[in-house]
Amino acid sequence: MSDSMQDNWMNKLAYSLAFILVLMGLANNLPNIPGLLELIQSIPGLSGLPRISKFNSEFFFPLTFIFMTVVALLRSSFARDWRDQGSIKYICGISLDILMLSVIFAFGAFYLIENEQVCLIDTLNGDRARAMAENLARAQEYMDIFGTEPDDDFPDCITNSGNWVMPFLILAIAVFFVYIVKVWGFPIVAVAIVISLYTVISSISWYFDWTDNKYLTTTVGTMVDGIRGYTGAVIGARNAVILESNGILGQFLNITVNVVFPYVVLGSLFGASAGGKSLIRMAVVVTRKLRGGPAHAAVIGSATFGTISGGPVVNVLGTGTLTIPMMIKNGFTKTFSGGVEAAASSGGQIMPPVMGIAAFVLAALSTVPYSEVIIAAFIPALAYFFSLFLMVIFECRRMDIKAINTLTEEQKLTRYDYKNLIMIAGPILVILILLLSSKDTVGEGFSAFIFGYDSASGDPLPWILEVYQNAAGDPDSAGFYAVIILLLLLFLDPEVRKAPSKIIKALSDAGVVIAELFLLLIAVAVIDVCISFTNFTGILTIDVLNWLKSVSTFVIFGYEYVIGGSLYLMLALVVTMFATILLGMGMPTLPAYVNVILIIGPLLAALGTANFTAHMFVFYFAVASAITPPVAIAAFAASTISKAEPLATGFSAVRAGIVMFTIPFIFAFYPEILLIEAAQIMQPLDGDTSAGKTYLPGYDGTIHMGSLLWVLTKLGVMLYLVATALSRQDRFLLNSFEIILRLVLAALILLKLPVIANTALIITVLYLLYHHIWDKRRKA
Structure with missing residues (x-):
């Protein structure tokens, strides 16, 4: 087989599987449409179909895991890349690819074997049916005696993977790390390796009783009569990595499949349209009479396009190819032009309503609905882009740059551009309307007036209002409907009508992006598992708080001074800022945010911020790492267009986007600007919420307009x-x-x-x- 043929079949297979993956993901995110399930069940042969979306995780998760990791493997094959580097290296590449493929399917099998809702081996040999029958008999006996139904409980798997699970997990994680390094680079894997080694060392230290240091003694087994045993270690590792919510097939896979999926597809479909160029033209028309002209257009265009694309580099390459040359032509320096574009493009991740993948993870980890996250992000995002506007205005004054006033023919909006702008506006409006709607208010007010419905009549909602109600406030439903709207609007583009295959290509590209994203999340999941396993953050938080209490006063010249909690919080925030930026260098926003929030987040909450505010603080600096030298990925992407020195462009981006480094401190001390109650609620250290809501000092959960305006x-x-x-x-x-x-x-x-x-x-x-x-x- 020739080299080109091998590349061709691997790419074709990867994109074919990616396309199937997208169809599976969209089907899983299909909203609850009244009557649709019944309609499908009426088709002969499908009467027993239990559901058509939100598939059972015990089967759907391992299936999507296999699809995503196989696609990532095909796109990052060592055999393909090492084919021309000697026979030994080529054989090693083939061996690595085969090993990765084997690990992928084995991991899926281990999940099905160990999951008590499946018990694959027991199901195949009949033990499962017998265990379920015995369980049912015990439940009936319990009901006969006590008169109430017992709690639902699946019987444990009789046959499982046994002690083989430990060596397999070590091998699997090592192989995953190799491919993560190939796709995403070494930084995220380096963090995962360090934390994994810490977990292993502290576990071994406990087993051999080497030390009493609580940071180096992670209990992993059992202790009987003073003798330490490793009996429970295998079960603990199996549960942590495979079965529990923070495992590899846990919360991060759940977020990817059930929330993020439609938004990645949406971003890919936007990339297939010409909407980005039309958006910049519109921004140029709007700002033509301002002295900043193209620079202001870059700010507006990047803010709008960035909330869709969600990635700083993608945003720079999507809008910067137009705005940077225009800025240079208008008199701005190459360094400033690239810096402004990089700063504006990075800000796309903090601009509602979409904000990128990391924002959905933030909503999940902070347990705050995404509809509230976009409300909280509104004022900080507005402040950031307002500051960029001001920076451009004063730079124009300094360099005596005038407004362009008149437009060239290429800069004028055409009928084609208006169609493209509809493609952008339509999905964004759908997302905003659905996310900001409440299920309880559907059928009242404006929506009732439009459809002539009288809620006082007691009649059931019209079908269309039921559809609206089911989707209201749900980010996955909003994303799904936005995808459907955009798919229809894309046919306004004559290029798409000529070649509809562009849509299939865009959907396949989305599948590849999702697959590679999940590969990254495997490393994040390993970090999460290890931190939870060792309880490092809990121990650290308690020790820091005890230390702060012991040094809360100091004496100078005989006078005693009391250190306020705000100073401690400021110190913790500064440390968090540097940790996030350092960990985020050369790394996507998502892992930079997750790594820091898992380690330092509990400490910030203990020192006087709300849990949600701590998450927002870390999230902002994870975004800021994209423009922070020496590894400013957004600035470096902009420098390839402006032809300026990359490091100088990075410092210019920091100067232009400096407010991104100050806004988090402001909402940490003034959480009312986040506008939501969750930003003002204290997080109990022990997780006990039985006492109800406890507000931060000075807040009561309501927004006081006077103080907010001040x-x-x-x-x-x-x-x-x-x-x-x-x-x-x-x-x-x-x-x-x-x-x-x-x-x-x-x-x-x-x-x-x-x-x-x-x-x-x-x-x-x-x-x-x-x-x-x-x-x-x-x-x-």
């Missing part, structure tokens, strides 16, 4: 000061003293100490008035 006013002033200081320009060029003064005032304005904050605000107002009066006199 905070937003101070935030706006702070953004103005920071933008002018970093641009070194206001009405005229600022000297070094004025730059430092503005940065100091910006920090003081948002302090929680009213006397200092209000004094700084008064000084700022007086100083800015003086600056503007002096400018008028200077020009007179």
Whole structure:
């Protein structure tokens, strides 16, 4: 077989399986449409069909796991890449691929064998049927005696994988790591290896009783009469990695399959359209009379396109190819042009309503509905892009760049562009309407008026309102309907009508993206398992809190000073910021966020932030890592277009997007700007919520408009000061003293100490008035 033929069949197989995977995923995310199941059951031969979506996880999860990992294997085959590098290396590549394929199917089989709802071997040999019959008989006996039904309980599997599961898990994880390194690079695997080694060492230390250090003694077995045994270790490892919610086939697979799936498909379909170019043209038309022109267009276009694509590099390559050359042509430097595009594109991940994959994981891990996450993200995202706008304005003043005013023929909107804009607006509106709707209010108000329904009549909802009610507030349903709407709207594009195969290609591309994403999540799942297994974060949090109590006071010159909790929280937030940025360098947003929140999140909650706010804080800095040198992936992507020096582009992106590094501190101390109750609720250390909701000091779970507007006013002033200081320009060029003064005032304005904050605000107002009066006199 020739090289090209081998590449061809592997690619064809990968994309074919990816296409099937997408169809399976979309079918699984099919919303509850009244009457659809009954209609399908009426078809001869399908009367016993139990469901048509949200398939049973015990069978669907291992099936999708196999599909995703096989697709990832075909796309990252060592045999294909090492084919021309000598026979020995080629044979090693084939061996690795065969080993990976064997591990994939064996892992799926292990799951089915060990899962008590399946018990594959018992089912095949008949033991399962006998065990279920005995279980049913015991349940009937219990009911006869006590008169109530016992709790549902599946009998344990009689035949399982036994002690073979431990060596298999070690081998499987090692093989997965090899392919994760090939697809995603070494950083995420390095973190997983370090945490895995810590788990192994602390487990061995407990078994041999080497030390009493609680950080080095992870109990993995049993202790009988003072003798340590390894009996429970196999069961614990099996449950942790295979069966439990934080295992490889646990919560991250659940999020991928049941929530994220339609949004990845949506982003891929957008990529198949010409909507990105039309979006930039629209932004250019809107901003043509502003001095920033193309730079402002980049901010608007990247914010809009980024909320769909969800990835900074994809966003840069999708919009930057148009905006960066326009900015350079209009007089901006190559470095600034690339930096603004990188900063704006990275901000797409914090812009509602879609926000990228990491935001869905945030919603799942913080247990806050995604519909509330997008509400919480609104003001911080608005502040970020407003600051970018200000940065561009003052850069224009400094460089004396004028508005473009007149458009070239290429920049003008055409009828074709309006159709493309409908393709973008339609799905986004569907997502917003469904996510911000409540099931309880469907059939009332505007929706009732549109369909002529009177809720007081007691009549059942019309069919269309039932469909709406079933989808209201559900992110998976919103994503599914957005995909369907976009699939229909794509046929407005004459290029798609000429070649409908573009849609199939886009769907297959989505399957590949999902497959490679899940490969990454395997490493994240291993980290989660190890942290939960060792209880490292729980021990660390308690020790830090005890230490803080012991050093809460200090004496200087005979005077005793008490350190406030806010200072401790600030120190913890700064450490979290650096940890997230360092772990995020060269790494996608998702693993950077998850790694840090699993380790430091409980500590932030214990020091005085709400659990959700801690998640948002880490999420923001995981996004910011994409523009932070030395490994600023979004800035490096922009530099390939601008032809500027990559590292300089990275520093320019940080300067333009500096507010992304300050906004998290603001909502950590002023959680009311997140607008939702979850941002103001304290997280109990022991997880006991029986006492009900406990609010952070100074909050009661309601939004007080007066205090909110006051905070937003101070935030706006702070953004103005920071933008002018970093641009070194206001009405005229600022000297070094004025730059430092503005940065100091910006920090003081948002302090929680009213006397200092209000004094700084008064000084700022007086100083800015003086600056503007002096400018008028200077020009007179």
